Amino acid sequence: MAQTSIIVRLELDHDTVSFGDVAAVVSKAGGDITSIDVIRSGKESSIRDITVDAGEHSEALIVESLKNLIGIKLINVSDRTFLVHLGGKIVIQPTLPIKNREDLSQVYTPGVAKVCKAIHENPSKAYSLTIKRNTVAVISDGTAVLGLGDVGPYAAAPVMEGKAMLFKQLAGVDAFPLCLDTRDTEEIIRTIKAVSPIFGGINLEDISSPRCFEIEQRLTEELDIPIFHDDQHGTAVVVIAGLLNALKIVNKRINHVRIVVNGIGAAGVSICKILLDAGVTRLVPVDKEGAIVYGGEYEQPMWQWLAEQPQVERESGSLKEVIRGADVFIGVSRGGLLNGDDVQSMNEKSIVFALANPEPEVNPEEALKHVAVLATGRSDYPNQINNVLVFPGLFRGALDCRAKRINEPMKLAAARAIASVVSDIELNEQYIIPSIFNDKVVPAVRKAIVETAILTGVARRIPPDFR
Numbered sequence: 001m002a003q004t005s006i007i008v009r010l011e012l013d014h015d016t017v018s019f020g021d022v023a024a025v026v027s028k029a030g031g032d033i034t035s036i037d038v039i040r041s042g043k044e045s046s047i048r049d050i051t052v053d054a055g056e057h058s059e060a061l062i063v064e065s066l067k068n069l070i071g072i073k074l075i076n077v078s079d080r081t082f083l084v085h086l087g088g089k090i091v092i093q094p095t096l097p098i099k100n101r102e103d104l105s106q107v108y109t110p111g112v113a114k115v116c117k118a119i120h121e122n123p124s125k126a127y128s129l130t131i132k133r134n135t136v137a138v139i140s141d142g143t144a145v146l147g148l149g150d151v152g153p154y155a156a157a158p159v160m161e162g163k164a165m166l167f168k169q170l171a172g173v174d175a176f177p178l179c180l181d182t183r184d185t186e187e188i189i190r191t192i193k194a195v196s197p198i199f200g201g202i203n204l205e206d207i208s209s210p211r212c213f214e215i216e217q218r219l220t221e222e223l224d225i226p227i228f229h230d231d232q233h234g235t236a237v238v239v240i241a242g243l244l245n246a247l248k249i250v251n252k253r254i255n256h257v258r259i260v261v262n263g264i265g266a267a268g269v270s271i272c273k274i275l276l277d278a279g280v281t282r283l284v285p286v287d288k289e290g291a292i293v294y295g296g297e298y299e300q301p302m303w304q305w306l307a308e309q310p311q312v313e314r315e316s317g318s319l320k321e322v323i324r325g326a327d328v329f330i331g332v333s334r335g336g337l338l339n340g341d342d343v344q345s346m347n348e349k350s351i352v353f354a355l356a357n358p359e360p361e362v363n364p365e366e367a368l369k370h371v372a373v374l375a376t377g378r379s380d381y382p383n384q385i386n387n388v389l390v391f392p393g394l395f396r397g398a399l400d401c402r403a404k405r406i407n408e409p410m411k412l413a414a415a416r417a418i419a420s421v422v423s424d425i426e427l428n429e430q431y432i433i434p435s436i437f438n439d440k441v442v443p444a445v446r447k448a449i450v451e452t453a454i455l456t457g458v459a460r461r462i463p464p465d466f467r
């Protein structure tokens with residue numbers, strides 16, 4: 001169960017209540033006091049901040065129980081998750097200080113003018129003389145934010161800032177969040193093209209399907225920097241990495257297993273494509289209306305494309321029907337769609353990747369009773385399958401070799417690189433995918449991206465360590 005951490009400031013009347021009473025009440029309500037800070041201490045009363053870890057559903061009960069404790073005055077309750085967001089999560093910093101007029105005349109006018117002229121004469125110098133070399137835009141219109149859906153551009157910002165932090169911390173990439181107040185496909189394309197000169201790559205994020213497909217395709221055709229829709233391809237890459245390792249555990253072959261993918265939106269379409277590229281022969285894509293079948297007719301062009309692939313099964317049915325006998329379930333839809341019985345109806349030694357965020361398609365505790373391997377998109381269970389394993393190293397590599405685009409071979413190479421970080425000796429049901437804190441991941445993905453970009457002719461520069 002997800003943990004939440006709250007900080008409660010309380011005043012204790014020493015005649016009526018002891019700290020032991022407070023601790024007992026918190027524990028009874030399901031909380032765990034992890035630290036105590038004395039803010040003020042007096043003879044009659046004291047003020048303390050207590051940090052309490054609790055299951056996400058216990059928080060209200062803990063606060064209510066403390067409020068009802070005689071001799072306690074509850075001064076404030078703050079949620080640590082909100083506290084880490086105060087003021088936003090990233091800043092921009094200059095690379096050198098401006099200490100005097102000479103510095104000023106170099107970094108700014110008049111000195112800067114000759115640098116502008118040099119770039120005007122040779123635009124590729126933007127890579128060496130501006131931030132373009134190391135800067136990526138994380139762009140969303142807020143229409144498919146995690147599994148929360150269409151929450152708009154303001155509410156999308158904490159996720160985009162989070163992605164920017166991860167880019168920087170994990171791969172040294174400077175990423176800037178841009179949340180667009182439009183959902184018009186043409187306007188989004190125009191806006192991204194207009195802001196693109198300063199960026200070395202574009203990470204599209206949480207833009208709902210099917211608009212995301214056209215936006216990405218058009219930008220790829222019309223710009224010469226890599227455009228990568230993270231929810232499509234980052235997710236597909238990390239899923240295939242996890243699947244390759246999970247199949248080793250259950251001793252099944254990718255070209256034999258029957259795979260149900262639920263939620264044929266941005267992530268689902270891309271997952272289906274990469275599965276087909278990887279040799280899957282029995283695929284059941286499912287969306288709200290049930291299975292998308294071979295030979296069916298669909299308005300959505302990507303669904304129609306799937307319906308024309310012979311590896312897609314012919315049998316229609318609801319998710320609960322088609323999941324029966326499946327070897328693998330991959331959910332990128334929304335939380336709480338399946339129960340333990342549904343998972344039990346799968347083939348023996350089943351693999352379940354319930355990746356909807358923040359709530360998985362099936363309760364992990366329920367699923368664990370019936371599966372051989374379980375993964376979720378969350379950090380509070382083993383096997384976190386999340387695109388954060390992909391985008392930092394992928395863009396590190398793409399920027400370093402100035403890739404024009406990210407092609408299919410580069411994605412498959414990145415997937416194999418992630419899978420290979422878990423050695424055969426380490427591999428087990430609880431460890432099919434490396435942690436995002438495993439410092440081998442980003443270098444492995446970068447290497448795979450650079451090597452494959454060079455091999456497939458999309459690299460415009462050979463990084464020194466590849467010469």
Ligand SMILES: NC(=O)C1=CN([C@@H]2O[C@H](COP(=O)(O)OP(=O)(O)OC[C@H]3O[C@@H](n4cnc5c(N)ncnc54)[C@H](O)[C@@H]3O)[C@@H](O)[C@H]2O)C=CC1
Nearest residue numbers: 146147209263264265266267287288332356357377386387
């Ligand atoms: N763990 C990870 O790394 C990632 C997880 N996700 C999660 O996957 C989910 C989908 O994300 P996107 O593809 O970006 O969104 P999207 O909005 O493009 O696609 C969602 C799809 O799910 C379908 N859907 C909704 N309810 C359904 C139901 N009851 N049964 C079957 N299909 C249903 C929708 O019709 C849509 O086609 C979200 O929960 C998101 O958090 C997405 C990207 C990465």
Ligand SMILES: CC(=O)C(=O)O
Nearest residue numbers: 145146147231357387
């Ligand atoms: C992880 C991610 O990108 C998502 O859930 O949308």
Ligand SMILES: [Mg+2]
Nearest residue numbers: 146205206231
């Ligand atoms: Mg996303």
